[in-house]
Amino acid sequence: MASKKDFVKFDKVDKSYDGKVLVVKDLQLDIAEGEFITMLGPSGSGKTTCLMMLAGFETPTNGEIYLDGKAISSIPPHKRGIGMVFQNYALFPHMTVYENLAFPLRVRKIPKDEADKKIDKALSMVSLQGFAARMPGQLSGGQQQRVAVARSLVFDPQLVLMDEPLGALDKNLRESMQYEIKHIHESIGVTVVYVTHDQSEALTMSNRIAVFNDGKVQQLSSPDELYEKPVNSFVAEFIGENNTFGGEVSDISGGKCKVKLANAEILANPISVKGKGERTTVSLRPERALINPSTKMDNLHKGKIEEVIYHGDHTRVRINLLGNPEFILKVPNSSSNLDIKLGNEINIGWNSDDARALDPK
Amino acid sequence: MSSETNQILTTDGIPLEVSLKKAERKNKIKAFLLVAPLLFFLIITYVFPIGDMLFRSVDDKMVTQMLPKTFKAMENWDGQELPEEEVFAAFHEDFIKLVEDKREGKLSTQLNYTKNGFKSIIKKLRRKSKSFEEGNYKEQIMSVHKRWADVEYWRAIKRRAPEFTSQKYLKGIDMYKNQEGKIVSVSEDRRIHRVLWLRTLEIAFFVTVFCFLMAYPIAHLLATLPMKYSNLLMICVLLPFWTSLLVRTASWMILLQQQGIVNDFFVGIGLVADDNRPEMMYNKTGSYVAMTQILLPFMVLPLYSVMKTISPSLMRAGKSLGGTPFVAFWKVYFPLTIPGIGAGCLLVFILAIGYYITPALVGGASGTLISNQIAFHMKSTLDWSFASAMGLMLLSGVLVIYWLYNKIVGIDNIKLG
Numbered sequence: 001m002a003s004k005k006d007f008v009k010f011d012k013v014d015k016s017y018d019g020k021v022l023v024v025k026d027l028q029l030d031i032a033e034g035e036f037i038t039m040l041g042p043s044g045s046g047k048t049t050c051l052m053m054l055a056g057f058e059t060p061t062n063g064e065i066y067l068d069g070k071a072i073s074s075i076p077p078h079k080r081g082i083g084m085v086f087q088n089y090a091l092f093p094h095m096t097v098y099e100n101l102a103f104p105l106r107v108r109k110i111p112k113d114e115a116d117k118k119i120d121k122a123l124s125m126v127s128l129q130g131f132a133a134r135m136p137g138q139l140s141g142g143q144q145q146r147v148a149v150a151r152s153l154v155f156d157p158q159l160v161l162m163d164e165p166l167g168a169l170d171k172n173l174r175e176s177m178q179y180e181i182k183h184i185h186e187s188i189g190v191t192v193v194y195v196t197h198d199q200s201e202a203l204t205m206s207n208r209i210a211v212f213n214d215g216k217v218q219q220l221s222s223p224d225e226l227y228e229k230p231v232n233s234f235v236a237e238f239i240g241e242n243n244t245f246g247g248e249v250s251d252i253s254g255g256k257c258k259v260k261l262a263n264a265e266i267l268a269n270p271i272s273v274k275g276k277g278e279r280t281t282v283s284l285r286p287e288r289a290l291i292n293p294s295t296k297m298d299n300l301h302k303g304k305i306e307e308v309i310y311h312g313d314h315t316r317v318r319i320n321l322l323g324n325p326e327f328i329l330k331v332p333n334s335s336s337n338l339d340i341k342l343g344n345e346i347n348i349g350w351n352s353d354d355a356r357a358l359d360p361k
Numbered sequence: 362m363s364s365e366t367n368q369i370l371t372t373d374g375i376p377l378e379v380s381l382k383k384a385e386r387k388n389k390i391k392a393f394l395l396v397a398p399l400l401f402f403l404i405i406t407y408v409f410p411i412g413d414m415l416f417r418s419v420d421d422k423m424v425t426q427m428l429p430k431t432f433k434a435m436e437n438w439d440g441q442e443l444p445e446e447e448v449f450a451a452f453h454e455d456f457i458k459l460v461e462d463k464r465e466g467k468l469s470t471q472l473n474y475t476k477n478g479f480k481s482i483i484k485k486l487r488r489k490s491k492s493f494e495e496g497n498y499k500e501q502i503m504s505v506h507k508r509w510a511d512v513e514y515w516r517a518i519k520r521r522a523p524e525f526t527s528q529k530y531l532k533g534i535d536m537y538k539n540q541e542g543k544i545v546s547v548s549e550d551r552r553i554h555r556v557l558w559l560r561t562l563e564i565a566f567f568v569t570v571f572c573f574l575m576a577y578p579i580a581h582l583l584a585t586l587p588m589k590y591s592n593l594l595m596i597c598v599l600l601p602f603w604t605s606l607l608v609r610t611a612s613w614m615i616l617l618q619q620q621g622i623v624n625d626f627f628v629g630i631g632l633v634a635d636d637n638r639p640e641m642m643y644n645k646t647g648s649y650v651a652m653t654q655i656l657l658p659f660m661v662l663p664l665y666s667v668m669k670t671i672s673p674s675l676m677r678a679g680k681s682l683g684g685t686p687f688v689a690f691w692k693v694y695f696p697l698t699i700p701g702i703g704a705g706c707l708l709v710f711i712l713a714i715g716y717y718i719t720p721a722l723v724g725g726a727s728g729t730l731i732s733n734q735i736a737f738h739m740k741s742t743l744d745w746s747f748a749s750a751m752g753l754m755l756l757s758g759v760l761v762i763y764w765l766y767n768k769i770v771g772i773d774n775i776k777l778g
Contacts, residue, residue, distance in 0.1 A: 055677075056680075056681075057680075076680075077681055079683075080681075082681060087674070088672060090675050090677065092679075103682055104684075107682065107684045155683065
């Protein structure tokens with residue numbers, strides 16, 4: 001199956017509810033066929049609005065959305081043929097699991113024996129065989145969620161939207177459901193647009209992630225790239241943990257830049273700074289900085305340990321470094337020979353490649 | 362296995378059940394003492410008087426006790442021809458005693474319920490009986506008035522012999538026990554109650570239907586509008602609720618009368634001619650309009666409370682799965698509102714079936730209900746036993762509807778708020 005690069009296309013989409021504030025600004029987004037794409041962002045960032053526009057429950061104020069090459073703004077939701085999983089499952093409480101799954105097939109006038117086969121297949125896909133006669137109220141949260149997933153897939157839609165489907169589940173169940181949804185996606189190759197505010201969920205499940213903030217896509221890339229190479233300080237802050245230094249670029253040459261802090265100077269990787277004198281925020285992942293590095297690193301500074309927090313597999317160390325009292329280090333518990341004690345002065349080193357000079361906050 | 366091993370003991374060796382009962386007894390007593398004042402209040406002010414009124418509807422001891430000797434003498438009378446002298450003598454004896462106690466008026470009222478025409482002949486008998494001679498009472502009583510010589514009137518007296526009677530109930534459905542003791546309908550031109558029962562059911566049914574048709578969209582709006590608009594709408598729904606029933610009915614009178622605002626408006630827009638204004642009051646239309654408006658909140662509120670709990674994402678799910686807006690409504694939304702519909706309809710129907718003030722004021726002759734008839738007998742004819750008989754019939758009707766509802770929809774499916 002030749003997959004289309006722009007199976008779903010948001011073309012210059014704006015959305016405003018009150019005519020004063022734009023909740024989605026100039027959205028430009030292509031989703032390839034068979035892709036699992038996640039819209040990630042804090043609440044109020046416009047990600048759910050985008051999903052609702054795609055489902056047809058909201059209309060774009062400006063611009064157009066294309067599904068498989070067709071403009072869909074004027075098509076009502078029930079004719080779009082898009083499966084959807086809602087935040088609170090939205091199972092019909094007065095129907096059995098079977099009837100819930102049969103609903104989309106009945107409105108499509110699919111003959112009963114064929115419908116039964118599809119329902120069986122969908123239920124076995126979410127390993128809920130034998131639950132067909134139950135009412136949704138008799139199922140646990142995780143089971144209800146699986147029924148909702150099965151219902152959104154039972155009529156073989158090409159596109160499935162999921163609106164924070166795991167938000168109401170507890171942590172362990174959420175994790176196992178993440179894998180389950182991922183596996184279902186891989187086995188049937190349906191295109192999934194997934195909305196969440198949980199970054200670990202987004203990182204584990206998606207092919208690509210669109211980070212939303214303030215109505216705009218801040219970065220659209222694969223999970224590893226998003227984590228390793230954030231393009232601006234919002235993404236760096238929002239995804240994973242992050243140490244920052246605010247300063248001014250004093251020199252830029254040879255793919256490196258010098259950033260002048262209040263009382264020191266560090267080397268960084270210029271991502272969004274162009275020239276001398278620009279304000280910048282340097283972002284550094286905690287695991288990229290080492291204590292007493294054995295190899296040569298082009299940043300090496302002394303800091304004082306302010307706090308030590310034991311986390312089982314690792315220890316978090318808070319250090320006052322170069323005027324930043326919130327500098328966090330993660331020390332794996334295998335390196336027990338280190339002298340980590342409150343009040344000790346230690347050497348911290350990191351490579352300038354990992355310190356990304358981004359836009360100022 | 363012996364029973365000893367079955368029994369679970371507490372750590373102190375007391376059987377668990379005994380220990381549990383002991384622990385709970387104190388709480389049970391406390392709970393009972395808390396509700397006891399209300400319980401006694403209800404028994405004294407509700408159960409007892411209503412029970413008494415209901416007993417009145419079958420109680421017929423009054424006449425039995427007023428004419429004890431007469432009824433004893435009548436035991437052997439077959440009711441074909443005029444009774445023997447022995448019955449007349451016993452009746453005379455009972456009657457003289459009643460006159461002494463000044464209770465003959467009550468007797469005349471009671472006998473008049475059974476057969477019209479007793480009032481005047483008993484008055485006459487009282488006057489004449491003062492100059493009666495001893496012996497041959499049959500001749501003397503028969504000479505007082507020709508009705509005393511009519512066997513029909515003596516049969517009427519005999520019908521009052523039993524201590525309990527169903528005649529009030531039969532009368533409530535325009536039937537009576539004839540001379541042969543058979544239950545038959547009264548003549549066509551005197552059937553007033555059946556019409557009233559049917560009209561009561563009809564009006565209650567249509568008022569329920571109208572209320573449902575109007576309340577459903579209102580309740581849906583209330584449940585789905587943003588807070589600031591829905592609050593305003595809710596006040597509009599509740600405002601009439603907080604206004605006196607009499608005031609609301611009176612304002613309908615102002616609106617609906619022939620020279621009223623609605624008619625003026627119709628004439629103003631040229632819908633009807635000025636000299637041909639429709640009568641919208643003192644008939645069924647008046648009852649329909651006013652009762653529907655007054656009972657509307659009782660339909661809106663249960664519907665609203667149910668609709669409020671239905672997540673809007675269910676309708677969205679229905680649509681996203683391919684259902685047209687109508688299918689999503691009919692298959693998903695509507696079934697979920699059934700508990701509210703049931704509660705609202707039951708509430709409105711039961712209230713409408715016993716409605717009194719509004720039909721009395723705007724219903725006129727063709728818009729009055731059975732409860733107006735009950736009130737009429739309570740206040741005007743003072744035939745309380747008949748009034749309570751009809752009251753009980755109304756109550757049983759409501760219970761039957763309740764039972765039917767429970768059979769069809771299930772009473773646990775009801776939701777009032």
